[in-house]
Amino acid sequence: MDRLKYSPEAFYDTDNGVEFARKECTAxxxxxxxxxxxxxxxxxxxxLGYWICGMAGTGKSTIAKSVCIRLKKKEHLAASFFCFCQIPECKDYHRIIPTIAYQIARYSHTFAQELQKVLEKDRDIGTKSPGDQLKMLIVGPWAATTRTDEFGNITPVTVVDTLDECEHVSLVLKELIPAIQNQKIPRLRFFFTSLPEKNIYDHLTNVINPLPPKSQAQEFELHNVEEAVVREDIIMYIKEELSTLRLDIETHQVESIANKAGKLFIYAATVIRYITGVKGLGKTRLSDIMSKGHIPRDKKETESLDNLYSDILANVLSPLTLEESELTVKILYTSLFVGMRVSRSMLSELLEIDLKFVESTISSLQSVLYVDKRDQAIYTFHASFLDYIFSKMRAQSFHCDITKHHTYVTRVVLDRQLKFNICDFPSSFLADRDVPNIDQTIEEKINEGLWYSCNFWAFHLTNANLHEGEVIETFEKFMDEKILFWIEAMNLLGRLPWIEVMNLIFWQIQNFQYLGTQISQLKTVMNAFSLSEVKEMTPHFYLSIIPWWPVEISVVKNLKNVLKVIKKTGHGTIGTQINIFQEHEDKVNSVVFFAGGDKIVSGSDDNTISIWDPKTGAAIGNPLCGHKNSVLSVAISPDEYWVASGSKDYTIRIWDVNTGVTIGDPLNGHSDHVRSVAFSPDGQQVVSGSSDETIRVWNAKTG
Incomplete structure (x- = not known):
């Protein structure tokens, strides 16, 4: 048997010293x-299998040891292997099968006889692959026990604890789990515990090829036990551990510790170690915890918890490339320090990282993070992880400098792609709610990442290092180029007036006089719009608010250069004129912006169509001539190569934007004025509406 290379240190009841002692559940x-x-x-x-998965610190190993003790008393325990990353023999995957085989041989006389025959034939079986080990050391010898009545009504059970702490454990699971499921080891049951890591989950739940219920591992999520139940157990545990001390600890103090522990036994255990760590200081340390409201942050007092979290992060990052590690850290830190709980898809769009990589990263961090099934948002299992990662002394290389990270996220959110008329509203005459498919359009144009950026850039800015030049430069650029487009987006989202947040920003940046003045003026603009009659018609922010605003905000000045607005009353023009486009010789009936905002097309009673540069007000090329009467309507194809026009001459014409030449012959068929034209979404068809009370659909290429 000695040739098996088994690991006695992995037996559930081995005394591995005070430092690595395995404890059972408190009575x-x-x-x-x-x-x-x-x-x-x-x-x-x-x-045939039972799997307890749970976040770090929920007490899986103490449950596993208690299970072993109970099973031993009733003669059910055939073998155990307690993986442990700090003892070399307990984290070596080569040792799992031989150690289980050795113990089953001590449990079953028949199995021992068959195993001895195998070892006499192959003295080096302990060095073989897990597949060969399983076949020769367990499956083969176990078959002999099934031909006897050695166990009677007893169900033999093997316990394997903390699978996640064994290196390359997947090499064992990919052989062992199919053998269990296919009943190659009939009657021998397996009890597993581990963190909810994806590679273990995939093996134990067999998500790819589901099997009948009896062949599956029964799954129990320890971290999903009701907190009230866990709380009572933790209270009982605290009272038991402190019973030998003369601290006169009061009920409300025990309950306070239990409340802070949540579902984490390891948190409560760490507090107990702190209180009892130095003789004579118990009362002082208990008082310290009660007054500070959190576990002490001294590295020595939180060492076990810190080692646990550090090991988890090291295991996640170690297999990755440098670039992958940097992305993983960005995902982790951002998921922790955001203005609201975010989903994986929102995180992907916010950081512009591939969604599959984000999902894989969050899955790899399932020991400290989880995705709520109700809202799909990412949460931390316990506040102690935040305490750990905040502390440079405790987390060391994994420490998150929160100010530095807020600075990074500030640059990300302020650099988002905001633009004029973000939802491509075709007209300013409709209230937002009356625009067809408005909710769907807003959701498409303002995706989750942009939604978050619009709502929380101020949160990150006010927590960032404002003395870093790049942050202020990014904010100045945002104020100069995008702030009005942001107001447009926020109005569409129903999130204005936002004045309280702007006040907070003002106080944070008041030392930057130029920006402080800008913010102060902008608050007034936002307030005016949010209280105006045109608030429900977002395009009128540009048409009815901005052109008349007297203050000199740089982005307002820049925007005025691209707006054509004339102030009028019933008695004629009384205001200033901005960029009047003056090439037409008669009334203008129809104007449309190109999607990119870089051109405008117009149709007039002078029988022509013109294309304009909105920044300069200058015509681009010559007027498009061909109609024999007024042009009543113009439209632009989705690819912006063609312009369609409808006229009082009863025809529709299609024009090449670049050459000004008509595409084919006029489209004839209407018997009265053509008052409206539009392209289909794919640009292959044109639809027209006429005073002859008909609507016609045309092939844009052939007519």
Whole structure:
């Protein structure tokens, strides 16, 4: 048997010293969980496997040891292997199968005899692959036990704890799990515990090829146990651990510690170690915890918790390339320090990182993060992880400098693509709510990343390092080029007036006099718009608010250079004129912006169509001539190569934007004025409406 290279350090009851001692559950705690596991063992119709998964620190290993003790008393325990990353022999995947085989041989006389025969034939079996080890050391010898009645009504169980702490454990699971599921080891049941890591999850749940219920591992998520149940167990645990001390600890103090622990036994254990760590300081340290409201942040006092979190992060990052590691850290930090809980898709769009990579990253961090099934948002399992990662002394290389990260996110959110008329409204005459498919359009044009940026750029800006030149430069550029487009987007989202947030920004940047003045003036603009009658018609922010605004905000001045607006009353023009386009010789009936905002097309009673530069007001090329009467309507194809026009001459014409030449012959068929034209979304068809009370659809290329 010695040739098996088994690991006695991995037995559940091995004394590995005070530092690595394995503890069982405090008497009276975890009762329901342990009873349910025992019931699973006793039920002959139950599944062959049972898997407890849970976030770090929820007490999986103490449950596993208690399970072993209970099973041992009732002669159910065939073998155990407690993986542990700090003991070399307990994290070596080569040792799992031999160690289980060795213990089953001590449990079953028949199995021992068959195993001895195998070892006599192959002395080096301990060095073989997990697949060969499983076949020769367990499957083969176990077959002999099925031909006897050695176990009677007893159900043998093997316990394997903390799979995630064994290096390359997938190499074992990919052989062991199919053998269990295909009943190559009939009657031998397996009890597993681990973090909810994806590679383990995929093996134990067999998500690709689901099997019948009996062949599946029964899954129990420890971190989903109701907090009230866990809280009672933690209270019982705290009282038991402190019972030998003369601290006169009060009920409300015990409850306070339990409340802070949430579902984390390791948090409570860390507090207990702190209180009892130095003789004579128990009362002082208890008082310290009660007054500060959190676990001490001294590295020595939180060492076990810190090591746990550091190991988790190291295991996630170590297999990655440098570039992948940097992206993973950005995803982790941003998911922790955002203005609201975000989903994986929002995080992907915000950081402009591939969604599959984001999903894979969050999945790899399932020991400290989880995705809520109700809102799909990312949450931390416990506040202690934030305490850890905030502290440079505790987290060391994994420490997140929150100011530095807010500075990074500020640059990201202020650099988002905002633009004039972001939803491409075709007209300013409709209220926003009356625009067809408005909700769907807003959702498409203002995606999750842009939505977050619009709503939370101020949160990140006010927490960033404003003395970093690049941040102020980015903010100045945002104010000069995008701030009015941001107001447009926020109005569409129903998020104005936002005045309180602007006040906060003002106080943060008042030392930057130029920006402070800009913010102060902008607040007035936003307030005026949010209280105006045209608030429900977003395009009128540009048409009815901005052109008449007297203050000199740089972006207002820049925008005025591209607006054509004339102030009028019933008695004629009384205001200033901005960029009047003056090439037409008669009334202008129709104007349309190109989607990119770089051109405008117009149709007039002078029988022509003109194309304009909106920045300069100058005509681009010569007027498009051909109609024999007034041009009543113009439209632009989705690819912006063609212009369609409808006229009082009863025809529709299609023009090449670049050459000004008509495409084919006029489209004839209407018997009265053509008052409206439009392109189909694919640009292949033109639809027209006429005073002859008909609507016609035309092939744009052939007529």
């Amino acid at each position: 009276g705690t975890r009762k329901q969980i342990l009873d349910d596991i025992e019931a699973w063992v006793e039920d002959s119709t139950a599944s």
